[in-house]
Amino acid sequence: MRANRIPTEEIRREPAAFDDRVTADGRFGRAAEPGRFRLVVSRACPWAHRVVVTRRLMGLEGAVSLAVTDPRQEDIDGDPHWVFTEETGSPGDRDPVLGIHALREAYLARDPHYDGGVSVPGLVDVDNGHLVSNDYDRLSLDMATEWGGLVRDGAPDLYPAPLRDEIEALGADVYRDLNNGVYRAGFAPDQAHYDAAVAGVFARLDALEERLAARRYLVGDTVTMADIRLFTTLVRFDSVYHGHFKCNIRKLAEYPALWAYARDLFQTPGFGDTTDHDHIRIHYYYVHTGINPTRIIAAGPDPRGWLTAHHREELGGSPFGAGTAPGPVPEGERV
Structure with missing residues (x-):
C-alpha cells in the first residue's frame, strides 16, 4: 500500500528486497571495510532510526558514512521517493558521495529490472553504487555484533x-x-x-x-x-x-x-x-x-x-x- 493513497486494505510490510550481509570476516561475500559503504536514511523513519542509533552507539561513524534524505519525499512516476535535496545538505539535489538524486537509483544499479518498493535504510556500496541491503533489522544486528575491529573502544554489547x-x-x-x-x-x-x-x-x-x-x-x-x-x-x-x-x-x-x-x-x-x-x-x-x-x-x-x-x-x-x-x-x- 502506498502511503499517499486512501487505504483500501490492511497495511502489509514486504520483506527486504535486498538483504546481503556485511561482516568483518566477509563470510557472506561482503567484508566490512572503512569507507566502503554509505548508509542512506530518512531521519523521520523509525526503522532507519534503529540502524542510525546502533551505528552511533558502536562508534561506526568513521567506517560507514551517513546520507540523509529530504523528509518530504518527491513524487516520481506517481509514487513518493526518498530523494536528496539542497535543503538537507546535498548540493545540486544529489548525494555528494553517491551522485544520485533518488535512492531508487541504487536499487536499479543493483537490479535494472527491479520494480518493487523503495525503503530506508539502504546500505549502498560506494564503489559501484549498488544497494547492498534494506533489511533494517539485520543491518542493526550485524553492526552490533559483526563489524569487529571497526567498532569503537568501549562499545556496548547491544545483543548479549x-x-x-x-x-x-x-x-x-x-x-x-x-x-x-x-x-x-x-x-x-x-x-x-x-x-x-x-x-x-x-x-x-x-x-x-x-x-x-x-x-x-x-x-x-x-x-x-x-x-x-x-x-x-x-x-x-x-x-x-x-x-x-x-x-x-x-x-x-x-x-x-x-x-x-x-x-x-x-x-x-x-x-x-x-x-x-x-x-x-x-x-x-x-x-x-x-x-x-x-x-x-x-x-x-x-x-x-x-x-x-x-x-x-x-x-x-x-x-x-x-x-x-x-x-x-x-x-x-x-x-
Missing part, C-alpha cells in the same frame, strides 16, 4: 548472547502490537481493522508500563537491541502516532514509567542526538496524503519535555555496562 532469546521474544510482541501496530491503526481501511489495531497498541503499552515500573531497561541491566527497537517508536508517539495515526487513547506522556524510560533513553548519547523531531513531523503529515490530504503539519508537542528529569537511575543499571558512552556527534551529523 545469554539474553538474545528474551530480546527476540519481546521484540516480536512489540513489533506486532506497537512498532507495526501504529501503522495498522493509522492506515486501517475500516473501523473494524482500526479498532483491533489500536486495542493492540494500548494493550502493549500497558504491558510495557508494568514491565518498566521496577526495571530501568527492557532486558537486563544495560541498553540492548530491545530498547533501541522500542525507543524509535516511542519517540514518535506523541508527535505523530497519537494524532496523525489516531492512536489517541492515551499519550506516551500519560504513562509514568514509559515516559520516564523514554526520556532516560533520549538523554543517553546515541538516542536523542540522532532524533530529528522536525523531520518526523514534516514527513508524516506531508507525505501521507491518503490520511492527511491538506498536508498541514502539526506544530507540537513541545520537544523540551524530552529533556526533563526522569530519575530512572534510581532503579540501578547503567546504559553501557562495562562500556563507555560514544563521543561527540560528528559535525556534519548534528540534529
Whole structure:
C-alpha cells in the first residue's frame, strides 16, 4: 500500500528486497571495510532510526558514512521517493558521495529490472553504487555484533548472547502490537481493522508500563537491541502516532514509567542526538496524503519535555555496562 493513497486494505510490510550481509570476516561475500559503504536514511523513519542509533552507539561513524534524505519525499512516476535535496545538505539535489538524486537509483544499479518498493535504510556500496541491503533489522544486528575491529573502544554489547532469546521474544510482541501496530491503526481501511489495531497498541503499552515500573531497561541491566527497537517508536508517539495515526487513547506522556524510560533513553548519547523531531513531523503529515490530504503539519508537542528529569537511575543499571558512552556527534551529523 502506498502511503499517499486512501487505504483500501490492511497495511502489509514486504520483506527486504535486498538483504546481503556485511561482516568483518566477509563470510557472506561482503567484508566490512572503512569507507566502503554509505548508509542512506530518512531521519523521520523509525526503522532507519534503529540502524542510525546502533551505528552511533558502536562508534561506526568513521567506517560507514551517513546520507540523509529530504523528509518530504518527491513524487516520481506517481509514487513518493526518498530523494536528496539542497535543503538537507546535498548540493545540486544529489548525494555528494553517491551522485544520485533518488535512492531508487541504487536499487536499479543493483537490479535494472527491479520494480518493487523503495525503503530506508539502504546500505549502498560506494564503489559501484549498488544497494547492498534494506533489511533494517539485520543491518542493526550485524553492526552490533559483526563489524569487529571497526567498532569503537568501549562499545556496548547491544545483543548479549545469554539474553538474545528474551530480546527476540519481546521484540516480536512489540513489533506486532506497537512498532507495526501504529501503522495498522493509522492506515486501517475500516473501523473494524482500526479498532483491533489500536486495542493492540494500548494493550502493549500497558504491558510495557508494568514491565518498566521496577526495571530501568527492557532486558537486563544495560541498553540492548530491545530498547533501541522500542525507543524509535516511542519517540514518535506523541508527535505523530497519537494524532496523525489516531492512536489517541492515551499519550506516551500519560504513562509514568514509559515516559520516564523514554526520556532516560533520549538523554543517553546515541538516542536523542540522532532524533530529528522536525523531520518526523514534516514527513508524516506531508507525505501521507491518503490520511492527511491538506498536508498541514502539526506544530507540537513541545520537544523540551524530552529533556526533563526522569530519575530512572534510581532503579540501578547503567546504559553501557562495562562500556563507555560514544563521543561527540560528528559535525556534519548534528540534529
